[in-house]
Amino acid sequence: xxxxxxxQTRVLVQGIATADGLAYVQNMVAAASTIVAGAAFGLGGTWxxxxxxxxxxxxxxxxxxxxxxxxxxxxxxxxxxxxxxADAEMALIVCMPTDVPVHDMVLVxxxxxxxxxxxxxxxxxxxxxxxxxxxxxxPPYMVRPGSVGIVSRSGSLAYEVTWMLTxxxxxxxxxxxxxxxxxxxxxxxxxxxxxxxxxxTEQVVLIGEIGGQQEEMAARFVADRMSKPVTAFVTxxxxxPGRQMGHAGPVIEELAGTARYKTExxxxxxxxxxxxxxxxxxxxxxxx
Amino acid sequence: xxxxxxxxxxxxxxxxxxxxxxxxxxxxxxxxxxAEWLGTRVxxxxxxxxxxxxxxxxxxxxxxxxxxxxxxxxxxxxxxNGYIASRLLVDEAVDIEQEIYLAITINGLGNVYHSPAQPAxxxxxxxxxxxxxxxxxxxxxxxVREIDPLLGLREYQARELAYEVGLGREQSRQFVSTxxxxxxxxxxxxxxxxxxxxxxxxxxxxxxxxxxxxxxDDDALFRHPNLSDLRDESQETAAERLARxxxxxxxxxxGNVGCLSNGAGLAMATMDALRLRGIKAASFVDVGVGAxxxxxxxxxxLALNGSVGAxxxxxxxxxxxxxxxxxxxxxxxxxxxxxxxxxxRLEGMHxxxxxxxxxxxxxxxxxxxxxxxxxxxxxVQQVAALVQPNGGR
Numbered sequence: 001x002x003x004x005x006x007x008q009t010r011v012l013v014q015g016i017a018t019a020d021g022l023a024y025v026q027n028m029v030a031a032a033s034t035i036v037a038g039a040a041f042g043l044g045g046t047w048x049x050x051x052x053x054x055x056x057x058x059x060x061x062x063x064x065x066x067x068x069x070x071x072x073x074x075x076x077x078x079x080x081x082x083x084x085x086a087d088a089e090m091a092l093i094v095c096m097p098t099d100v101p102v103h104d105m106v107l108v109x110x111x112x113x114x115x116x117x118x119x120x121x122x123x124x125x126x127x128x129x130x131x132x133x134x135x136x137x138x139p140p141y142m143v144r145p146g147s148v149g150i151v152s153r154s155g156s157l158a159y160e161v162t163w164m165l166t167x168x169x170x171x172x173x174x175x176x177x178x179x180x181x182x183x184x185x186x187x188x189x190x191x192x193x194x195x196x197x198x199x200x201t202e203q204v205v206l207i208g209e210i211g212g213q214q215e216e217m218a219a220r221f222v223a224d225r226m227s228k229p230v231t232a233f234v235t236x237x238x239x240x241p242g243r244q245m246g247h248a249g250p251v252i253e254e255l256a257g258t259a260r261y262k263t264e265x266x267x268x269x270x271x272x273x274x275x276x277x278x279x280x281x282x283x284x285x286x287x288x
Numbered sequence: 289x290x291x292x293x294x295x296x297x298x299x300x301x302x303x304x305x306x307x308x309x310x311x312x313x314x315x316x317x318x319x320x321x322x323a324e325w326l327g328t329r330v331x332x333x334x335x336x337x338x339x340x341x342x343x344x345x346x347x348x349x350x351x352x353x354x355x356x357x358x359x360x361x362x363x364x365x366x367x368x369n370g371y372i373a374s375r376l377l378v379d380e381a382v383d384i385e386q387e388i389y390l391a392i393t394i395n396g397l398g399n400v401y402h403s404p405a406q407p408a409x410x411x412x413x414x415x416x417x418x419x420x421x422x423x424x425x426x427x428x429x430x431x432v433r434e435i436d437p438l439l440g441l442r443e444y445q446a447r448e449l450a451y452e453v454g455l456g457r458e459q460s461r462q463f464v465s466t467x468x469x470x471x472x473x474x475x476x477x478x479x480x481x482x483x484x485x486x487x488x489x490x491x492x493x494x495x496x497x498x499x500x501x502x503x504x505d506d507d508a509l510f511r512h513p514n515l516s517d518l519r520d521e522s523q524e525t526a527a528e529r530l531a532r533x534x535x536x537x538x539x540x541x542x543g544n545v546g547c548l549s550n551g552a553g554l555a556m557a558t559m560d561a562l563r564l565r566g567i568k569a570a571s572f573v574d575v576g577v578g579a580x581x582x583x584x585x586x587x588x589x590l591a592l593n594g595s596v597g598a599x600x601x602x603x604x605x606x607x608x609x610x611x612x613x614x615x616x617x618x619x620x621x622x623x624x625x626x627x628x629x630x631x632x633r634l635e636g637m638h639x640x641x642x643x644x645x646x647x648x649x650x651x652x653x654x655x656x657x658x659x660x661x662x663x664x665x666x667x668v669q670q671v672a673a674l675v676q677p678n679g680g681r
Binding site: 027098100102105106136138142153155157158159160184207237240277 | 438562
C-alpha cells in the first residue's frame with residue numbers, strides 16, 4: 001500500500017503537447033509509471049511516442065480508463081483543465097503549474113467541495129510511491145521504496161529531503177508536495193489523514209514553510225487524530241517579513257506566519273521538529 | 289502587484305464609492321494648482337508602495353495652497369521604507385466622525401483542519417486595524433463573513449455587518465453599497481485584497497473612503513492588460529525590474545552571499561543552512577521550476593548583484609535539467625568574465641554532463657573561481673571557507 005498512487009494508477013496527461021508536459025512524460029516514462037493517455041484539444045488522434053492523444057478528457061477516459069490526471073501548461077489555463085478532469089470523474093488530479101490565479105482556485109475548490117475528487121496542487125511537483133507509480137517530476141533515482149511518508153509544501157525541498165533519506169538508506173511509502181500557495185487543493189491535514197490510514201506508512205515527514213496556516217492545521221490534526229510519529233522541518237527561518245518569497249508566494253505577514261511560531265505550534269502538538277534539513281534522517285532512524 | 293492609493297481610489301470611485309475630491313501630482317506646481325482648485329485644507333499623501341506612510345512623514349496636512357506648495361517641495365523625493373515618493377496625492381481634507389475598516393480578501397484562516405480558501409468580507413469599528421491581525425483569529429470588534437464565490441457577496445451579509453459595527457440605518461445603506469462595490473472591484477479585477485481603510489463617516493453623514501489599498505494577483509494580470517499598465521516601475525529597483533521581466537523572484541536581503549535556487553522552499557532552506565554557519569544571504573533568487581539556461585544566466589547576475597563575497601547555486605532538477613543549468617552558468621561566464629567565487633550544487637537528471645561542462649569553465653576563463661559541491665551541507669561548508677577567514681568554524 002501507499003497513498004494516492006500505486007500500480008493501479010493510470011495516468012492521463014493534460015496539456016501533453018506543452019514543453020512542461022513533454023518533460024513530465026519523459027520523467028514518468030523513465031519511472032515506469034503507467035501513462036495511458038494525453039489530452040490536447042486539436043491533437044486528438046495523434047500520438048506522443050506510444051501514448052495516444054485525445055481531444056477531450058472524457059474521450060480519453062472512455063478509451064483508456066485513466067484514473068489520475070496531471071495538469072501541465074500555463075497557470076491561466078489550469079482551472080479549466082481541473083474542472084474538465086473533475087467532470088470526467090478523475091479520482092486524483094495533480095496540478096503542476098504554480099501560477100494559477102487565486103480566484104480561479106477559489107472557484108475550483110467550490111466546485112470540488114463534497115466530491116470524491118482529490119486535487120493536489122497547484123504548484124505540486126507530483127506524487128510518487130517508489131516502485132509503484134511516479135506521477136510528476138520527482139527524478140526516479142532519488143527515491144527508494146520504504147515506510148516513510150513525505151509531505152511538503154515545496155516541491156524542490158521535498159526532493160532534497162527525499163534524496164537525503166534515500167542516501168541514508170531510508171525508503172519512502174509516498175512522497176508528495178501540495179504546493180506553497182495560499183489556496184491549494186488538499187492541505188497537510190488531509191494528507192496526514194491518508195498516511196495515518198495507510199498500512200505501508202510507519203512515520204511521516206512534514207516539510208512546512210513560512211506563511212499561511214497549513215502547519216497550524218497539521219499541528220491540530222496531529223494532536224487530535226494522529227497515532228503515527230510525525231517529524232517536521234519548517235523552512236524560511238531567515239526570511240524577512242512582508243516580502244513574497246518565490247513564485248508560490250509565501251509571505252510572513254505577521255508573527256503567526258514565521259517559521260519560529262510554526263515550529264512552536266508543531267512542537268506543542270507532539271511533532272518533533274528538526275532545526276535544519278540535514279537533521280531529519282537521524283531523527284527518523286531514532287523512531288524506527 | 290500593489291496599486292498606488294490614487295489608482296485604487298480611481299477604481300473605487302468608478303463603482304460609485306465616495307472618495308475625497310483630489311488629484312495626483314508629479315510636481316510642486318501641480319500640487320499648488322490642485323490645492324487652489326480644491327480651495328480647502330488639503331492632505332498631501334506620498335504615493336509609495338509600502339505601509340507606515342503616516343509614521344514616516346508621508347502624510348501631511350496643509351491649510352492653503354501656499355502651504356501645500358511648501359510642504360510638497362519637502363515631500364517630493366522623500367524616502368519611506370526605501371520607496372521614493374515621486375508622486376503626491378492631493379486630497380481635500382475631510383472631517384471625521386467615525387472610522388471603520390472594510391476589506392475584501394481571501395481568507396486563508398484555518399478552520400480546524402481545513403482552510404475554507406474563500407473570499408471574505410472583513411470589517412471593524414476599530415481604527416488602526418491591520419488585516420494581518422486576522423491570522424491570530426478573529427479579534428474582538430472585528431467581524432468576518434465568508435463569501436461563497438458561486439453566489440458572491442449578498443446584501444444581507446453586508447447589512448448584518450453594518451449593524452455589528454454600530455452604524456445607523458442611513459449609514460448602513462451607504463455601507464452596503466460600498467461593500468457591494470468593493471466586492472465587484474475585487475472579483476472583477478482579480479484583487480486578493482481591496483481595502484477601504486479608514487472608511488469614515490463625515491459630519492454630513494456621508495461615508496467616504498479616505499484611503500484605499502488594492503493588491504492584484506500577479507498570476508491573473510495576463511487577463512487585465514489595463515491593470516498591468518498601472519505598474520509604477522519607479523517603485524522598483526533595476527534588479528527587481530530585471531527579475532520581474534524574466535519571471536524570476538528576487539528579494540534583496542543585505543548579506544554577502546548571493547543565493548540562486550529553484551523553488552521557494554529550497555531557496556529558503558539554502559538561506560537557513562547558510563545562517564546556521566553565521567552567513568547571511570545577500571539575496572533570494574528563485575528561478576522557478578522549469579528553469580532554462582537563459583533564465584539561470586539572469587538569475588546568476590541577480591545573485592551577484594551588489595557587493596557579494598561569493599554566490600551559492602543550489603538547484604535540484606526535475607524539469608530543470610542540470611545540463612540546462614550548467615549552460616546558463618557557462619553563459620554568465622562568457623558574458624561577464626566573473627571572478628567572484630561561485631559554489632555550485634546540482635542534483636537531478638543529467639548531473640554528470642552538467643558537472644563535466646562546469647569543470648571546463650576555469651580552463652576557458654582565467655578569472656573563474658568555480659567550485660562544485662556534492663550536497664547542500666558540502667556547498668555551505670565550501671561557501672563558509674570562502675567568505676569567513678576562519679572557514680566558518
